[in-house]
Amino acid sequence: MKLVLSTSNIxxxxxxxxxxxxxxxxxxxxxxNSLRLNFLASQHIESPPSNGADSNGTNPTITNGCPSxxxxxxxxxxxxxxxxxxxxxxxERDQYDITVKLFYLPGIPASRRCAHTREAIDLVLKELHVExxxxxxxxxxxxxxxxxxxSDEEEYxxxxxxxxxxxxxxxxxxxxxxxxxxxxxxxxLGVAEFGCDRLARFLPHTKAQPSVDQINLKxxxxxxxxxxxxxxxxxxxxxxxxxxxxILPVGTTRELLGPGExxxxxxxxxxxxxDGIQGDVEPQWVVKYTAVVKDRGVVENKGYFALxxxxxxxxxxx
Amino acid sequence: MGLLxxxxxxxxxxxxxxxxxxxxxxIEQLLANWRxxxxxERDALLxxxxxxxxxxxxxxxxxxxxxSLAQAEILKSLARDEAxxxxxxxxxxxxxxxxxxxxxxxxPEFGRFMLEATPGRPWGIGFKxxxxxxxxxxxxxxxxKAHMAPNECPxxxxxxxxxxxxxxxxxxxxxxxxxxxxxxxxxxxIANPHIRFPTxxxxxxxxxxxxxxxxxxxxxxxxxxxxxKDPTVNYDxxxxxxDADVRNGAAKVDHVYMDAMAFGMGSCCLQITFQAxxxxxxxxxxxxxxxLGPILLALTAATPIYKGFLVDTDVRWNxxxxxxxxxxxxELGEAPLENDRWRIPKSRYASNSTYISQDPxxxxxxxxxxxxVDEDIKKRLMDGGMDELLATHFAHLFIRDPLxxxxxxxxxxxxxxxxxxxxxxxxxWQHMRFKPPPPDKDDVGWRVEFRSMEIQITDFENAAxxxxxxxxxxxxxxxxxxxxxxxxxxxxNMETAHARNAIHDRKFYFRKDPFPRRxxxxxxxxxxxAFSSTTSSAVNTPPPSPPLGPVETEYELMxxxxxxxxxxxxxxxxxxxxxxxxxxxxxxDVETRCFLASYLDLIRKRADGTLWxxxxxxxxxxxxxxxxxxxxxxxEEICYDLVKAVEEMTAQEGRHGSVGWELLRGKxx
Numbered sequence: 002m003k004l005v006l007s008t009s010n011i012x013x014x015x016x017x018x019x020x021x022x023x024x025x026x027x028x029x030x031x032x033x034n035s036l037r038l039n040f041l042a043s044q045h046i047e048s049p050p051s052n053g054a055d056s057n058g059t060n061p062t063i064t065n066g067c068p069s070x071x072x073x074x075x076x077x078x079x080x081x082x083x084x085x086x087x088x089x090x091x092x093e094r095d096q097y098d099i100t101v102k103l104f105y106l107p108g109i110p111a112s113r114r115c116a117h118t119r120e121a122i123d124l125v126l127k128e129l130h131v132e133x134x135x136x137x138x139x140x141x142x143x144x145x146x147x148x149x150x151x152s153d154e155e156e157y158x159x160x161x162x163x164x165x166x167x168x169x170x171x172x173x174x175x176x177x178x179x180x181x182x183x184x185x186x187x188x189x190l191g192v193a194e195f196g197c198d199r200l201a202r203f204l205p206h207t208k209a210q211p212s213v214d215q216i217n218l219k220x221x222x223x224x225x226x227x228x229x230x231x232x233x234x235x236x237x238x239x240x241x242x243x244x245x246x247x248i249l250p251v252g253t254t255r256e257l258l259g260p261g262e263x264x265x266x267x268x269x270x271x272x273x274x275x276d277g278i279q280g281d282v283e284p285q286w287v288v289k290y291t292a293v294v295k296d297r298g299v300v301e302n303k304g305y306f307a308l309x310x311x312x313x314x315x316x317x318x319x
Numbered sequence: 320m321g322l323l324x325x326x327x328x329x330x331x332x333x334x335x336x337x338x339x340x341x342x343x344x345x346i347e348q349l350l351a352n353w354r355x356x357x358x359x360e361r362d363a364l365l366x367x368x369x370x371x372x373x374x375x376x377x378x379x380x381x382x383x384x385x386x387s388l389a390q391a392e393i394l395k396s397l398a399r400d401e402a403x404x405x406x407x408x409x410x411x412x413x414x415x416x417x418x419x420x421x422x423x424x425x426x427p428e429f430g431r432f433m434l435e436a437t438p439g440r441p442w443g444i445g446f447k448x449x450x451x452x453x454x455x456x457x458x459x460x461x462x463x464k465a466h467m468a469p470n471e472c473p474x475x476x477x478x479x480x481x482x483x484x485x486x487x488x489x490x491x492x493x494x495x496x497x498x499x500x501x502x503x504x505x506x507x508x509i510a511n512p513h514i515r516f517p518t519x520x521x522x523x524x525x526x527x528x529x530x531x532x533x534x535x536x537x538x539x540x541x542x543x544x545x546x547x548k549d550p551t552v553n554y555d556x557x558x559x560x561x562d563a564d565v566r567n568g569a570a571k572v573d574h575v576y577m578d579a580m581a582f583g584m585g586s587c588c589l590q591i592t593f594q595a596x597x598x599x600x601x602x603x604x605x606x607x608x609x610x611l612g613p614i615l616l617a618l619t620a621a622t623p624i625y626k627g628f629l630v631d632t633d634v635r636w637n638x639x640x641x642x643x644x645x646x647x648x649x650e651l652g653e654a655p656l657e658n659d660r661w662r663i664p665k666s667r668y669a670s671n672s673t674y675i676s677q678d679p680x681x682x683x684x685x686x687x688x689x690x691x692v693d694e695d696i697k698k699r700l701m702d703g704g705m706d707e708l709l710a711t712h713f714a715h716l717f718i719r720d721p722l723x724x725x726x727x728x729x730x731x732x733x734x735x736x737x738x739x740x741x742x743x744x745x746x747x748w749q750h751m752r753f754k755p756p757p758p759d760k761d762d763v764g765w766r767v768e769f770r771s772m773e774i775q776i777t778d779f780e781n782a783a784x785x786x787x788x789x790x791x792x793x794x795x796x797x798x799x800x801x802x803x804x805x806x807x808x809x810x811x812n813m814e815t816a817h818a819r820n821a822i823h824d825r826k827f828y829f830r831k832d833p834f835p836r837r838x839x840x841x842x843x844x845x846x847x848x849a850f851s852s853t854t855s856s857a858v859n860t861p862p863p864s865p866p867l868g869p870v871e872t873e874y875e876l877m878x879x880x881x882x883x884x885x886x887x888x889x890x891x892x893x894x895x896x897x898x899x900x901x902x903x904x905x906x907x908d909v910e911t912r913c914f915l916a917s918y919l920d921l922i923r924k925r926a927d928g929t930l931w932x933x934x935x936x937x938x939x940x941x942x943x944x945x946x947x948x949x950x951x952x953x954x955e956e957i958c959y960d961l962v963k964a965v966e967e968m969t970a971q972e973g974r975h976g977s978v979g980w981e982l983l984r985g986k987x988x
Contacts, residue, residue, distance in 0.1 A: 012904075013799050013835060092361070100906055136906070216909065224909050239909040293905050296363035297596055298444030300797035300904045 002278065003077040004258070004267070005124070006307040008035040012300055029248045032287065032305050036257060040265040043070040043081030067278075068266065078278075080258070080267060089130035090292055090302060097292045097301070099134045101125050102193070102215070104248050104287040107142035111170035113285065115177045117308070121288040122186060124306045129292060137178065138191035138215050138240075141171055145246060146194055146216060172206045179209045191215055193242065197228040204235060215240045249284045249307055258282065258309075268311070280312030326725030328518040331525035334724045341721040344732045345739035346696055349713060349755070350703040352737055356756045357598050362764030364793075365441040365594040368785040370456055371587035371774055372434045372463060372473035375962055376490045379470075383955055384962040385490040386432035386479050387471050388508060393434065396466040397425045420451060423459040429519075430585035431511050432489070434463055434473060441594070444793065446911040453782035453914075460778065460969070474965050475774045475781065477586045477635045477933075480624040480958045483577060485551055501530060501559040502579035504551070504626065509581045515723050519746075520580040522722045523645040530561045533582055533641040534574035538629040538819065538938075542950040549576045551626065575628045582625070583642020583668070586635040587774040589619070589781055591788050592754070594764045599677065600796065601765035602709070605753045606676040607795045608788075610802045610829065611894075612750040612771040613670070613812035614882055617822045618925055619773040619784060621933030627958075629941060629951045632817045633934040634773060636750075640666040643748065645722065660718075661691050667719055668748035670771075670813040672806060673712040675753060680801050680835075684870040687806045691718050716747045735759070750813070771813075776933055776965050777972050777983065783918035790915075791894060794901040800833045804874045820935065823928050826876035831891060883926035895923050921983070929985045936982045940964060 011031070067073050072082030090097060103121050105114055118139075126132065181187045191213030195203065204210060214232060218224065218241050232239050256263055260270040260277065269277035285308045292302040329337065376387040404422045421439025428435050436459040442448045463473045481488045483504035497507025499517035501524065510516045524530055537547045552570045556562040561578075570576035595601035620633035644666040648654040652662045665672065672687045690711070697714035701707060721742040728738055737758050744752075752768040769788055775781045794800060808828035815825045877891060885893025892900075898919065902912065924930040931939070941947055944957045953961075964978045973983035980987055 012797055096361075098906070213906075218909060218912065229909075240906050241909055241912045243903050291904055294596075296443060297796075298364055298793045298905065300793075300901065303904055 002310070002312050004282070004309045004311050005077050005079045005083075006036055006257075006305075006309065007079070007081070007083055007124075007128075008032070008039045008304045008306075009083075010302045010304050011035040012303050029245045029253075032248055032289075032307070033253060033257065035305065036307070037263065037265075040070075040081060040257075044068070044265075071267070078267070080265065083128070085127045092294065094131055096294055096296075097131075098136075098295050099129065099131060100136045100138065100291045100293070101134050102138040102140060102242075102244070102289045104140045104244070104289075105142055105174070106249060106284055106286055107247060109142075109283075109285055111174060114170075114174045117286045118174075118177050118181070120308065121286055121306065122181065125288060125290045126186070128304070128306075129290065129302060133186045133188060134290075136189045136191055136213060137181070137187045138193055138213060139174065139178065140193040140215075140244070140246075141174070142247070144194045144199075146196055168202065171203065175203075175207055179207070182209045189213065191240070193244075194246075197225060197231045200228075200231060200235070200237070210235070211237060213238050213240055215242045217242055217244065244289070248287050251282065251284060254282050254284045254307075254309055278311055282309050282311045284309040325514070326727040328514045329724045329726055330518075331522045333726075334522060334722070335526070335720065337724050337729060338720040340729060341724055341739050341742055342693075342696065342717050345721075345741075345743050346699055346713070346717065347732060348734060348737050348740040348758075350700060350705065351734040352740070352755050352758045353705060353709075354703075355758065356765070359756060359764050360597045362594050362596050364444045364596075366443075366789055367437055367441045367592050368452065368456075368781070369435055369437050369588075369590045369592075370459065370475065370778075370781055371428060371589075372436070372460075372475055373430075373479050373587060374432050374434060374467065374471055375474055375479070376468065376471045377959070377962065377966075382959045384959045385488055386430075386482065387467070387490050388431045389467065389471065390427060390431045390434060390511065393463070393466050394425055394427055397462070400462075400466070401425075416454065417451075417458055420455060420458075423455065423462060425459075425463065427511050427513065428584075429511055429516055430581060431509055432479070433585065433587065436460075436463060442789075444789070446907055449786050449789070450911055450914055452786060453778055456778035456781055472966060474962060474969065475587060475776055475778075476962075476965060477588070477622040477773050478582075478625065479585070480953050480961060481627045481955065482585060483551075483579075483582060483626040486955060496556065496558050496562075498559075500524070500579045500581065501561045502581070503553050503556050503562065503565075504577065505579050505581045509579075509585070518723045523580060523643055524561070526645045526647065526720065526722070528647055530564050530569070530578045531580060531583075531642050531644055532564070532569050533577040533625075533638050534571040535577070535625050535638060536631040537573055537575050538623070538631045538951050539573075540629065540949045540951050542948055544950070546572045547574075547951075548572060549574065549628075552576055575625050575630055577626055577638070577642075580642045583635070583639035586622070586639055588635075588770065589772040589774045589784060590768060590770045591772075591785055592766050592768045593789070593792055594766050596764070598765045601753060601767050602676040603678060604767045604792055604795065605751050606674045606678065606681065607800065607802050608767065608769050608792070609671055609674070609751050609806070610804050610809050610812075611788075611791065612769070613809060613816045614827060614829070614879060615769075615784070615788070616750075616771040616773065616813065617816040617825070617827070617879055618883070618922065619775060619932070620816070620822060620935075621773040621775060621937070623819070623934045623938050624941070624953050627953050629938065629953060631819050633819050633821060633932065634817055636771065636813065637817055639748070640668040643668045643746075645720070663691055663718065664689050665810075667746060669750075670810045671749035671751045672810070673708075673715055674803070674806060675708050675712045677706070677708065680803060682803070682867065682870060685803050685805045687810075689807075690715055693718050712753065717743050719743060719747060722746055773933070776936075776968050776979065778969070779972050779983065780921065780933075783921045786915065786918050787898070787922050790898045790901065794894075794897045797901055797904065798833075798897065799835045800897070801835060802830050802833055804828055804830050805870060808874065822879050822925070822932055826878055827882065828874050829877045829882050829891070830874045832873070833892070833897075880926045880928070884923055895919055895926075924985055930983065931981045933982060936979065937961065939981070 067078055070081050072079040178190050182190055189212045190209055192211045193215040195214050214237050258265050258267040260266050267277055269279050287305060287307045289305050291300060293300050374387040376385050401422055423439050424437045426435040438455050460473055493506035493508040495502055495504055495506045499507045499521045507517060510520060549570055552565055554565050595604055616634050616636060622635040623629055623633055646663055647659055649656050649659040650663045672690055674681055674685055692711055692714045696717050697710045700710035700713060735758055750771040754766040756763050756765060772784055812827045815821055815827055818825050881891055883894050885891060885896050940961055941953055941957055946954060946956050968979035971977035973980035976987035
C-alpha cells in the first residue's frame with residue numbers, strides 16, 4: 002500500500018515550525034514538524050466532543066486498520082485525508098510563481114522515477130488547482146556540492162556515497178522531466194547541488210536545459226567562481242535553498258507514522274499487533290511546492306507531499 | 320514633504336477661524352476618495368525609501384564645520400539636471416552603473432540645510448531591485464554632492480551637533496531672533512523660505528501661545544556641572560513677547576533647552592513607504608508594523624548630541640514631537656478646559672494611537688482607552704459608509720487644527736482633490752501613516768508609511784534597514800503574523816527607546832507568539848475574512864476556540880536582541896529568523912542572498928551588541944577626542960572632526976579598520 006503524507010498549507014493556520022530550531026543546521030525539521038502538526042490537527046477535528054458540527058459525526062475508529070482521519074482510496078492511504086475540492090489559490094493563475102522541488106530519495110531505484118515524478122506533480126497540480134507549474138527543481142540523492150568545487154561541504158557525503166546517483170540514471174530521469182516540459186505542465190526545469198563540472202558534463206545530454214541550479218549556501222558568498230561564470234554563460238540561474246539532502250529517512254518516517262507519543266498511530270506497534278499497518282515502510286519521494294504572488298513577493302501556499310510504500314507491497318529494490 | 324502649493328498663507332488668528340471649514344472639506348474629500356478607491360485591487364508591492372541629508376560646509380583652515388543654507392541653489396541646480404536628463408541630452412545612465420534606473424528625485428525639507436532624496440522610480444519586490452537600493456542611495460549622494468560647492472557635502476547625521484549654539488554654525492550667517500520662529504538660538508533663515516514653512520512654525524507657536532519647548536536631559540559626565548544650567552540660554556532678551564518664556568521657567572535644570580521647530584524638524588529620518596495590494600492589506604500592514612516602530616527606533620539610535628551637548632537620550636523622536644507641539648495649555652492639561660474642545664495626550668508628532676485592520680485577531684483591549692476622537696466627524700464618515708474602525712482613525716487625526724491655510728483654496732470645494740484632507744493628514748506626524756491613493760493618480764494604491772527610523776551614517780546601513788523592513792512586511796503577509804499588543808504598550812516602548820543605550824539596557828513590550836492559531840480545518844474561512852457580530856473581545860469576528868486568554872498574557876518585556884534574533888528558549892522566534900524563513904520559501908538567487916545576508920547580519924549584530932549603534936559610536940568618538948573635557952560639551956573642533964569622520968565613514972564604511980568599524984563590521988580587518 003502507498004501512504005500519501007501531506008502537510009497542507011504550512012504558511013497559514015500553523016507556525017512555520019522550522020523557526021523553532023537553530024537556524025544554522027541544515028534540517029528537515031520544517032517537513033517533519035509540519036507533517037506532525039497536520040496529523041495532529043486532523044486527528045483533533047475528528048475527535049468528538051470538541052465541536053460536534055465539525056466532525057460529521059464520524060468516530061475516530063479504525064476502519065480497515067486505518068483511522069478515520071485518513072482516507073483509503075485506490076490502494077493509497079492519504080494521511081491525513083485530503084479534500085482536493087478545497088484550497089487552491091486565491092487569485093488568477095498568472096499572478097503566481099509556482100515552484101516545485103522534487104526530492105528523489107536515497108536507495109530508491111531510478112527506474113521508479115518516471116512514475117514517481119508524474120505522481121508527485123499530479124498531487125501538486127490537484128492541490129493547487131492549477132494545470133502547470135513554473136519551475137520544477139529535482140534533487141538527486143547523495144549529491145552535495147561537488148568536491149572539486151567545495152571540499153568542506155561534504156559532511157553528508159561520506160555515509161551516503163554508496164547511494165550517490167550514477168550519471169546515466171540522472172540523464173534518464175531528465176528525459177522524463179523533458180517530456181513533462183514538452184507537454185507544457187512544467188515551464189522550466191532545474192537541478193540542485195550541481196557543481197561546475199557536473200553541470201558541464203550534464204548539459205550536453207539535455208534537450209531542455211536546466212534553467213536553474215539550486216545550491217545550499219548557509220554561509221553565502223563562498224560560491225565557486227567557476228560555477229558563477231559557467232552558470233552565467235549557460236544562462237542558468239543560481240538559486241539558494243536550505244533543504245537538507247536526506248529529507249525523509251526511513252527511521253524518521255517510522256517514528257512519524259508509528260505508535261507512541263510522537264507518532265500518528267498508522268503503523269503497527271509490533272509484528273503481529275493489530276493496532277496498525279504491518280510491514281516495512283519505505284519513503285519513496287518528497288515534493289515541496291510553493292506558490293508566490295509574483296509582484297508582491299507573498300508566499301501564499303507552501304506545503305509538502307511525501308510518499309511511502311508500506312507492508313507487503315514494498316518492492317524489491319532491484 | 321509633498322508638493323508645495325503657493326498662495327496667501329493665513330496667519331493663525333485667521334487660520335483658526337477657517338479650521339472648521341478645512342476639516343469639513345477635508346473629510347468630504349476623504350469620503351469621496353475613499354469611495355472611489357476602496358475597491359482598488361491587486362496593486363503590486365511598490366516601495367520607496369526617503370533619505371534625508373544635512374548639507375555641511377567644511378572650513379578646513381579654521382577647523383570648523385557649519386550647516387550650509389544653500390538648499391535652494393542646490394535644488395535649482397539639481398532640477399536643471401533632472402530636466403536635462405528627461406530631455407535625454409544628458410549622458411546615459413549606462414555609463415555610471417545605473418542602467419535602467421531613473422535619476423533620483425530631490426525634495427526640499429523644512430530645514431534650509433536639508434535635502435531629501437528618493438529613488439527616481441519606486442522599487443518592486445523583484446530581488447534584483449533590492450540589490451539596487453544601496454547603490455542607488457550612493458548615487459543620490461554623489462549627484463547631490465556634484466551640485467554643491469567644493470567644500471560642501473551631504474551627510475546623514477540625524478541632527479547637526481551644534482545647531483543653535485552661540486557661534487556661526489550656519490553659512491551664510493544670520494543672527495537669531497526673527498519674527499517667525501522668535502528663537503533665541505536660530506534665525507528664521509534656518510527654515511526653508513517657502514511661505515509654508517515659516518507659516519507652519521509661526522502658527523504652531525501662535526496656536527500654542529508660546530514658543531515650543533524642548534528640554535533634553537543632559538548627559539552627566541565626570542566634569543559636567545551639577546546642577547547643570549544650560550549656559551547658552553539668554554534670560555535677558557526682550558525682542559519678542561516669547562523671550563519671556565525662559566524667564567517663566569521654560570528651560571529646565573539639568574536639561575539642554577531648545578525653543579524652535581528647527582531643532583526637531585531639522586532632523587533627518589529614514590522613512591519607508593509601501594504600496595499594499597488593496598485597502599485591506601494596507602490596514603493590516605499599518606497595524607502589524609506599528610509595534611515594530613519603537614523597536615526599529617532603538618535599533619537605529621543615532622542622536623546623542625543637541626546644541627553642542629551630549630544628552631542622555633539616544634534618539635530624535637520626542638524632540639521632533641516637542642518641536643511641533645501646537646497644543647494649548649488647556650489641551651495639555653495645564654489649564655482648565657474652557658475654550659478648547661479636549662485634552663490631547665500626544666503631540667501631532669508622536670507614536671500612533673489607532674489600529675485600523677479588519678482583522679479577527681484585533682481585540683478591543685488593544686485600543687487606546689484615551690483616544691480622542693471628533694465624534695461629529697466620525698459620524699459623518701460612518702454616515703458616508705465608512706466602517707467604524709477607519710472612521711475612528713480619521714476622526715482621531717482630525718481633532719487637530721490645520722496649520723497652514725491658503726486663502727485661495729477656500730473658495731470652492733473640489734472633491735477631485737485631496738488638498739484639505741492632506742492638510743490634516745500630512746501634519747499628523749505619527750510613526751505610522753495610512754495613505755489613501757491620491758485622487759489624481761490611478762496607478763497609485765493604498766500605502767503605508769513606516770516613519771520611526773533614524774537616518775544612518777552610511778548608505779549600507781540605510782539600505783540594510785530599508786530592505787529589512789520590506790522583508791518583514793513580506794514575512795508578515797506570508798506567515799500571517801500577529802504582532803498585536805495593546806497600543807499603549809507601543810506608546811510606552813517609544814518612550815523607552817529614548818534612553819541612552821536603550822537598545823541593550825532596556826526591555827520592550829512585545830507579543831510572545833506571533834503565529835496565527837491553527838484553526839480546525841473545517842472552520843477555516845476559505846479566503847478573506849468573515850464577519851459577524853460578537854460579544855467577545857475580538858472586534859471583527861468571534862474568537863477562534865479555545866477562547867482567548869487575558870491580553871496581559873499575550874506579551875511580555877523582551878530585549879531588542881530577543882525580538883530581533885529570537886529568544887534562546889525558543890519562545891519568540893525573532894524577526895531575523897522570520898525573515899530568513901521567508902527567504903527560504905522564495906526563489907532567491909545567490910548574489911542577492913549574499914547581499915541580503917550582509918544586511919541581515921548588520922541588524923542581527925546591532926541587536927546583539929556586536930556592532931554599535933550610531934549613537935554609541937558618536938558618544939565614543941566624543942569621549943575619546945583629545946579636546947573633550949568630560950563636561951558634556953561638544954566643541955566646534957570636536958564637531959568638525961566628527962563631521963570629517965562621518966564623511967570618511969560614508970566613503971570607507973569601516974573597511975580595514977577605518978573609522979566606524981565598530982559600527983559596521985565589528986572587527987578591524
